[in-house]
Amino acid sequence: MIRILFFILIILALGAGFSWLADRPGELSLIWQGQRIEMSLMVAATLLASLVAAILITVWIVRVVWLSPHSITRYFRARKRDRGYQSLSTGLIAAGAGDANLARKMTARTKGLLSADQEPLIHLLEAQTALIDGKYDDARKKFELMADDPETRELGLRGLYLEAKRLGANEAARQYAERAADKAPHLPWATLAALDYRGQTGQWDEAIRLIDQSRAAHVLDRKDADRKKAVLLTARASEKLESDPKGAREDATAALKLSETLVPAGLIAAKAYFREDNLRKGASILEKLWKHEPQPEVARLYVRARNGDSATDRLKRASKLEALKPNNAVALATVAEAALEARELQLARSKAEAAARLAPSESVFLLLADIEEADTGDDGRIRHWMNQALKSPRDPAWTADGVTSPDWLPVSAVSGRLDAFEWKAPVSQLSGPVEDGALSSIDAAIRALPPVYVPPVRTDETVAQAPEILEPAETVVPEPQPVAVAVVEQPAVKVETSPETEKQPETIVTDAVGARKKPDAALTEPFFGHAPDDPGVRKEKPLEKTTFRVF
Known part of the structure; x- marks a missing residue:
């Protein structure tokens, strides 16, 4: 487009120049070798322009003829290169689609048209073709060649990393990921893999340094980077809690600043404050976590914050948690446990039944069994609640990759992934639609309770x-009844030595009101006529x- 505009401007300039000469006529005289040549100014300008054009055309023709061998060679070379790139593109698409035959065919054609030194992607096509054919050793060699080339180093390291993961060589995979993260910290896969491996080995300081570098290079999203750093700080704080409570508190509070809803960080910070006899700050952290998501671990630590508290004091603290989060199953269960310890059995039973109505779970019914044991001691009623616990959904727990853990862990033991544990129910149970007027599970369980045994x-x-x-009586006897x-x-029957005088005794039976009745034959006559050897x-x-x- 620029060339066209430039050409148009030149034409306009020539036209303007000739128009200006036409408006100002003149004569031009030239004496050369004794001859006088006279012409008008317009003719002279036209001849000059024609001469310049002829010179330019002559130079172009000479240049074309002189450079024609090189131009022809370059034309055929470009055509061959275009065919090679077309074959390379087709081969990569075939390898990605899993077409081994077409990939091998395109690999051979590409190697004939292009040089591996000229185009490093040929190694990638060969490696992908070898992977499709199952020739993993050849593919690994190609990836090693790519890792040695500065242009394809990242691509080769990723291929070697994936192959090491496939073979289960975790140490080799870790080395490839570390190498890629050092050479190219802008690669997200290398950063995440290096973070996971450093988390598995407990290198929290190195992992935090790497996450800071990745955040500065904008490799990870800011929210994701803050969450992972908070998890790493929490893991480091958990190791410092026993030996260095102050350092653990600083790491835990820094983690809470990055992620306010990270419950393990809040628990560690509260424990550190409690060890420093700072109950107010520790309780404040736990209350904030409780308002966001009530969890039994938070409630247990909050209720037992002070070692010297009595059962009544713990019940008051549990009631405060219920006030902060009313109509919550976890809060009601917490109050029920504290009431059981304080021997407030009626309160414990009512709160536990309310919790079971809101969210029936295994722990709630087991709590009802403990309350039943403390209240009535009836084995039948205790077994009834335990049976309900077996049929109820499991309680939420720290779960990662389908495996539950009693405590939170920064890294999954199955996949080695950082920040994999979530607080959720291990197995979800689907329930059908509830009909109108149907009893809830807790109401049905209460109605099915066996009566209390009274000896x-x-x-x-x-x-x-x-x-x-x-x-033993099987029913409740409220009042004494007449017996x-x-x-x-x-x-009394006289003993006779003679068999003829032998006579069975007469049995007189009276009923419940004292009236006489005839005894049954089974009571008066033996089964065999008479008892054997009966004198x-x-x-x-x-x-x-x-x-x-x-x-």
Whole structure:
């Protein structure tokens, strides 16, 4: 476009010049070798312009003819290079698509058209083709050649890193990631990999330094970088908590400034303040975390902040947490635990049942079982609550890569990823739609509770007369009831030596009101006609009355 404008300007300038000469005519005389040549000024200017044009055309023709061999060679070379790049592009696309045959074909054609020194991407095409064919050793050699070339160093290191990860060579992968992070700190994959490996080995200072460099180079997002640095500071603070509480407090508070919702950092900072006898600041940190997300660990540390507190004092602190976060299952369960320790059993039961109505979980029903044991001691009711706990959803826990941990960890033990642990339920259970008027799980569990076992009153006379028929009662006996008494009269039978005079005794049975009734045949006649080797009883023996309790 610029050339066209420049050409138009030149034409306009020539036209303007000739127009100016036409308006100002004149004569031009030239004497050369004794001859006089006269012409007008316009003719002289036209001849001069034609001469200049002829010279320029002659120079162009001579230049074209002189440079024609080089131009022809350059033309064929450019055409060959274009075909090579086209083959390289097609081969890379085929390798990415997994077409091994086309990738091999394009690799051979590219090597015939282009030189590896001229285009380093040929090594990448060969490495990708070798990976598709399963020739991992050849691919690794190609990646090593690329890692030695300054132009393809990052690409080769990434290939070697991925191959080491595939083979499970974590130490080799760590070295490649560290090398890439040192040579090219602007690479996000190298930075993240180096962070993970330094986190796995506990090199918190080196990891923090690397995250600062990455943040300065704008490799990681500011929010993501702040979160990872907060996790690293929390990990370093957890190691300092026992030996250096002050240093742990400084690291934990710095982590809270970067991420206000990081619960482990808040717990460590509160523990450090409590060890320094600064209960106010430690409680303030825990209350702030509690308002954002109530967690049992926060509640447990808040309630037991001071070692010398009584159970009643702990109950007051738990009630304060409930006031900060009302209608919350974790807060209600915390109050229930504190009330159980303070022997406020009715309060503990009501709060635990309210927590179960809001969010039924395993820990809440186990808490109800503990309350039942402390209140009634009924084994049947305790087993009932434990059965409900087995059928309830699991409580939230620190989970990473499908594995739960009792404590928070900065790095996942499965994948080695930094900041992988989350506070969530390990296994989610889906529940169907609740129909109108249907009972909740806690209400149904309460209605299905077995009655409290109350042992019956046993007297000395009852135990002495009929100890074999006393059985535990299965129902609640609110008031003393009249006891029915059966009187069995057994006659005295005289012993006869003669078989003809042998006679079975007559048994008289009275019912509950004292009326006589006919005994059953099963009571008067033996199964085999008579008892074997039964000499009988004496008839002269007087009747004896036996009294016993039925219930």
